[in-house]
Structure formats: structure tokens, C-alpha cells
Amino acid sequence: MMRGAAAFALAASLGSLQPALAAPQSPSPPWSAPATTEVVTEDRNFTSGDAELSGTLHLPVSGKPVAAVVVTHSASSPLRSASLYDxxxxxxxxxxxxxxxxxRRGSGASGTKDAGGDFTVLADDAIAAARSLKSDPRIDPRRIGTWGLSQGGWISPLAASRSPDIAFVVAVSAPVVTADVQMIFSSTNHLKANGYSEADIDQMVAARKAVDDYMRGTVGRAEAQAKLDGIKTKPWFKYLYMGETFRDREVSGWRKEIENDPLVNLKAVTVPTLILYGADDAVVPVADSAERLQAVAPQMPNIDVHVIAGADHAMQMSEDLKTSLDPKHDGTERPDSPEYFALLASWLAARGLVGD
Structure with a gap:
């Protein structure tokens, strides 16, 4: 992707950079031309609370400090190498x-202890990542932001609401409803896409609501477990992303998730924020999310919202609905919507975050 004068200025600056900054090159055919953008790839660790986390920096070679994006994770893509982030x-x-x-903490090279469903811990990890980048002289400490999709779209704004170190936010497919509402929407569509009946859907919804109500303290554990026992042998149970039992509400990570209202977090964000949805998203209630955002839009002048035609939850246009909702494909998503790419790039450019 070329950026007119900015691209030529970046190309001209490469000759003055120290050779140590050059990225290792794989063998190229003899007719290859040098790429305009040269990228250094570095593994680096950082500390967040009592955890040491491991990541990789992809840094364009430049004659002056550049902006940076810290990537927060979707629930099904906890590793830095996930195709979702390519x-x-x-x-x-x-x-x-x-x-x-x-x-993500508890995954890959970032230890074995996860966040236990605590989004605040995950947001603080993103903040710690941003702070670790601030000390790098090749990165502009005033232009470090976050990008997150799905659950990451919850984590990124939460991080910005908790720290002045986050200068901007990109939230993709982020439901602006609580996790219990989002999962009932998602599970309903999973069953519909796979041809299950309305009776199956009603039974699923009743079981999910019983577990959620137990977490809120309005239904007893035995009653909720009985509802769950009634569906755990169903052939469609795999589409619900539920265990066959659940933890006590006092220690449950799911309780923490459903008690978190992402709209509250968004309203606390004052930095520029881009929220992108796919019009064909079967996992997130986009219409409800957009409606909630529209209702509070006057209170959030720095937030831009776009719904992208033909895109699904992972900003894909090439996958059919049944395939995109199949659990065996979790973690293999590859965004391919041209409109998504264009909106992301143009929004970043309009806020002075691209290179010169």
C-alpha cells in the first residue's frame, strides 16, 4: 500500500538508518525489487502485575519515532501467531x-495462569504492553493505541478508560451488550445455521438464562444445573461454548464477564475511538449494539461507528455462514473485507498516526 509523498519520504529515509535495524531477509529471486517498507521483527517480554508476558514487535524502519498498536485478543485467538492478527x-x-x-496470559509463552474471566486484568495487560513500548526510542510514546476484535473489542476500550497511556482505540465486532445477551444471540444463530428447531432453541435459551440467573443470585445452583443437564447431551451443545457444569458464583469468571457492561467502559473513553461492525455478523447483535451507541452518541464525540456491508464477525466476506460458525474453525479467521481495510487505514491516517 503506497501513501504518496509519505511513502517516498519513508523510502528515502531508509538509506540513513543503521544496518542493525534491518529485518532479516529470506532468499529472494534475482529479479526481486527492494520493498519500500522495511520491517524489523523482535520478540520481547514485559511484566504486568505478577505475570511475565511474551510478545513480538513488528516495527517499520523509519527515521523518526512511529505510532504503535497493541493487539488485544479475541476469546478464540489467544496467541500472537493467530491468523486473525496477520x-x-x-x-x-x-x-x-x-x-x-x-x-494472552495463561497461553503460549505467557505462563499458565489465566485471567479467570477478569477483563480488568486483561485490560491492564494491554496497558502494561503499551508502557513497555513507551521506553523504545523508535516508538512515539504519545501515539500508542489498541486494536481488539470481539472480546478484544471489550478489552481495548476498557484499557483506554483505565490509563492515559492509550492514545486511541480500534474496537472491531465489539458487542455493546453484556456477555450473557451476546452469547444467547450467538448460540441462537449457531443453532439456526445448523438447522435445529425452535424447540431446541427455546431449550437452549432456558438453560443459558438459568445459569446466568444463578450467577446473579436469583436462581439456585441445583435448578440451574438441572437445566444444563437437560441439554449437555444434545448434538448442538458444542455450539454453545459452555461447560457441562459451572463454578460457584463467588469465584466464577463468567459472573465477572456478565456483570461487565461494555457501554459503561466506552462512555469513559475520551480518546479517539473507531468501532467497526460487520453487517452479517451472526455472533454479535450489531443492530442492538449500534442502537445503544446511537442513544449515547452526544456524550461520545470522539467515537466513530461504521457497519460494513457483507462482513461477518471476523471481517470476512469469503466464508459462508455455517463454516464461520463452526467451532472447529475457531482461531483460523482471516479478515478479508476491503471496506474494513479501507476504513481502518483512512481513520488512522486522519488522526495523524501513519508515517510521513
């Missing part, structure tokens, strides 16, 4: 923006 490692450095991906 487009960021390609597009953003070409725009003169560094990308930092890391293994």
Missing part, C-alpha cells in the same frame, strides 16, 4: 505504524 502485521507497518502482538 493482516495487522502487514497493513499497519506499510502505513508506518508498529504492531505489538503478545500471547
Amino acid at each position: 493482516h495487522l502485521k502487514t497493513i499497519l507497518p506499510a502505513l508506518g505504524i508498529a504492531v505489538f502482538t503478545y500471547d
